[in-house]
Amino acid sequence: MDFATANESGGALGTFRRPVAPPLGARTAALIFLALAVGAALSPAGLFTVDEYFYVRAAEAFAEEGALTFQQFDVEGAPALDMNFARPAAGEGRLAPQYPSGYAILAAPFFAAFGIKGLVLLNAVAAAASLWLTHRIACALGADRHAAALAVLVLAVGAYWSTYAYAIWPHMIALAIILAVIDLALASRDGEFRAIAAAGLIAGVAQSIRIDMIVLAPAIVLWLRLFCDGDTRRRSAIFLASLAPGLVFAASLNFLKLGAFNPFVYDNDVVSNDERAFLPLAAAASALLLSVFALDVRRIFRRLKFGRTGWAVAIVGVGALFFVPAVASLARGYWYSLVDAQSYQFLDRQTGIVRDQWGWLSFYGFSKKALAQSVPFLPLALYPIIRCFRGELRRGEALLLIVSAAFATLYAFNETDSGLGLNARFLLPLLPAISIVAAIEIRQLQEESSVEPFALARFALAAALSFLALRFAAHGPGPLATPLDLYPQLLIGALLAAAIAAHHFDGGKRTGAMVAKIAALTLGASAAISATDFIKDRSYRSYVEREGARYMAAIPDDALVMTTRPSFFAGGATSGLSIAYPGINDTNRERAAIGAFQRAGRCAYAQGKEGRRWLYDRIAPGADRRTNPGLAVADLMPIPGNPASCPSG
Numbered sequence: 001m002d003f004a005t006a007n008e009s010g011g012a013l014g015t016f017r018r019p020v021a022p023p024l025g026a027r028t029a030a031l032i033f034l035a036l037a038v039g040a041a042l043s044p045a046g047l048f049t050v051d052e053y054f055y056v057r058a059a060e061a062f063a064e065e066g067a068l069t070f071q072q073f074d075v076e077g078a079p080a081l082d083m084n085f086a087r088p089a090a091g092e093g094r095l096a097p098q099y100p101s102g103y104a105i106l107a108a109p110f111f112a113a114f115g116i117k118g119l120v121l122l123n124a125v126a127a128a129a130s131l132w133l134t135h136r137i138a139c140a141l142g143a144d145r146h147a148a149a150l151a152v153l154v155l156a157v158g159a160y161w162s163t164y165a166y167a168i169w170p171h172m173i174a175l176a177i178i179l180a181v182i183d184l185a186l187a188s189r190d191g192e193f194r195a196i197a198a199a200g201l202i203a204g205v206a207q208s209i210r211i212d213m214i215v216l217a218p219a220i221v222l223w224l225r226l227f228c229d230g231d232t233r234r235r236s237a238i239f240l241a242s243l244a245p246g247l248v249f250a251a252s253l254n255f256l257k258l259g260a261f262n263p264f265v266y267d268n269d270v271v272s273n274d275e276r277a278f279l280p281l282a283a284a285a286s287a288l289l290l291s292v293f294a295l296d297v298r299r300i301f302r303r304l305k306f307g308r309t310g311w312a313v314a315i316v317g318v319g320a321l322f323f324v325p326a327v328a329s330l331a332r333g334y335w336y337s338l339v340d341a342q343s344y345q346f347l348d349r350q351t352g353i354v355r356d357q358w359g360w361l362s363f364y365g366f367s368k369k370a371l372a373q374s375v376p377f378l379p380l381a382l383y384p385i386i387r388c389f390r391g392e393l394r395r396g397e398a399l400l401l402i403v404s405a406a407f408a409t410l411y412a413f414n415e416t417d418s419g420l421g422l423n424a425r426f427l428l429p430l431l432p433a434i435s436i437v438a439a440i441e442i443r444q445l446q447e448e449s450s451v452e453p454f455a456l457a458r459f460a461l462a463a464a465l466s467f468l469a470l471r472f473a474a475h476g477p478g479p480l481a482t483p484l485d486l487y488p489q490l491l492i493g494a495l496l497a498a499a500i501a502a503h504h505f506d507g508g509k510r511t512g513a514m515v516a517k518i519a520a521l522t523l524g525a526s527a528a529i530s531a532t533d534f535i536k537d538r539s540y541r542s543y544v545e546r547e548g549a550r551y552m553a554a555i556p557d558d559a560l561v562m563t564t565r566p567s568f569f570a571g572g573a574t575s576g577l578s579i580a581y582p583g584i585n586d587t588n589r590e591r592a593a594i595g596a597f598q599r600a601g602r603c604a605y606a607q608g609k610e611g612r613r614w615l616y617d618r619i620a621p622g623a624d625r626r627t628n629p630g631l632a633v634a635d636l637m638p639i640p641g642n643p644a645s646c647p648s649g
Helices: 026-042 050-065 102-114 116-140 145-158 161-165 171-187 194-206 211-227 232-258 275-294 297-302 308-321 325-339 378-389 395-413 425-449 453-473 481-486 488-506 509-552 566-573 587-599 608-619
Strands: 086-088 094-097 353-355 361-363 560-562 578-580 604-607 636-638
Touching (some): 050 102, 050 116, 116 171, 145 161, 161 509, 171 395, 171 425, 211 275, 232 275, 275 395, 325 395, 488 509, 560 587, 560 608, 604 608
Parallel strands (some): 560 578, 560 604
Antiparallel strands (some): 086 094
């Protein structure tokens, strides 16, 4: 393996006969932003998960109070009740959300201007930035104008990017930041340190947006030391030093909010989110970072000459590692997150992951997809991996691969389930890299094999229509719903991988044309999957918005609701409604909070099956259920002791 071929020119993935594309103009960028902003305005304000509820409350608190904690209860004598994802904080009735507070600071102006819709607009702005940066990075990698435009199209239409363009989660903001760091790193040159310093500063500040952004540090340093020329040790040192202000900022926010001067705090009761479980991976990443920083790794690799015997020994050695439990566990994590989500094995971690009546895994009511089950063109990434083993991997594509591998490894390590969702949202950072590689490789294959672009477009359209028909036909419960949702695209992805293997050994125009056509099929299939995910996401958010309006029409705006579904009540919570989880706090503490509301003339309710069970098991075990039929909203139960003025039936 010889990394000496890397250079400072960026390096194209293929050799194009046409000129490299210029970056997107201001007019095109403005049109993209305008289109996404209009989409945000028309988007439902319903939430998808409980995470988004706490992001809303955090943004509201900073917008209205300049506070990093939010007011759960505004009644004197009502103690704050732990909500797992937000803990009791200093100040009566206040909670500190687990999530990094940088998002609240960034989102506060948007919330102040537009409320919850403002947070959707913030994501739309980040989505527009991610498309613009994807085009810039594709150009930096040597794409011509067709390939650069295709990269943007693949990301926007052929991947599940659209699911998060109009969300409240900060994943799209994080994606735009990651792409900005990559863009600056690619722009850095030996002897000129402003770009790499800016990359480090942005990456450090990003730690206050999402806790996983720290993986950029070892990824960038590894890339600098392995694939860049010049004084890369100095550039690495500047990058690492530039991280420090952002990490101090993130730690300071955590200190103000939680009393812990630590940029890596993520405090909840979800096993897969326990930051302590990632300590072995953090130690390994730190050791790797120190090793590549201290050693002249390029010289070491340059001296490695692998013949057939050497490769055979290396393959056997790597295979033997899979008998090490930690390595085997990591491999299972990769398989779960990258290939087949149905292989998830930690069913005891969270109650929302269960097997349905047909034996398929249900993730909080959805059949979640692994990366390849959402983007079946993923095997196109085999081309740069093959070039890596040939010692032909170029500077730009190396950075995309390393950053992608860093995020994939982070979430494979603990087999993190990524919570409620239709797809692998934690792997969103991989999508631009995959889209850029796919676009450039398809463009290269099309030119080399003389396949007409319109022929590939017809293949993609046929696959898109076929997959749309298949997915709509399989909609609804049934024994085939999950396998039809997950496995047809894996089959076509496997065909693409086989064709790439054949092309690798054959290298002819015929096999190249075959790869291009199958790749077009996978792009069409991926576009159909992305479209149906987007429709499901919009539908679910609209449902949550309607349910929230129905509940709020039945109860006073300043009531207390004990519910396991805070997402239904986010709009009300920003207008005076108080929300808490039933059954996870000490019963006396719960009764104290309820009593404080009722003494203040405020109403209290339990919502849903879990709320009803909690009410009659813990709060009012002697009450006659027949005398408390509930409100017109059937699963909203008045809590005994409410003032007479409270709606009760």
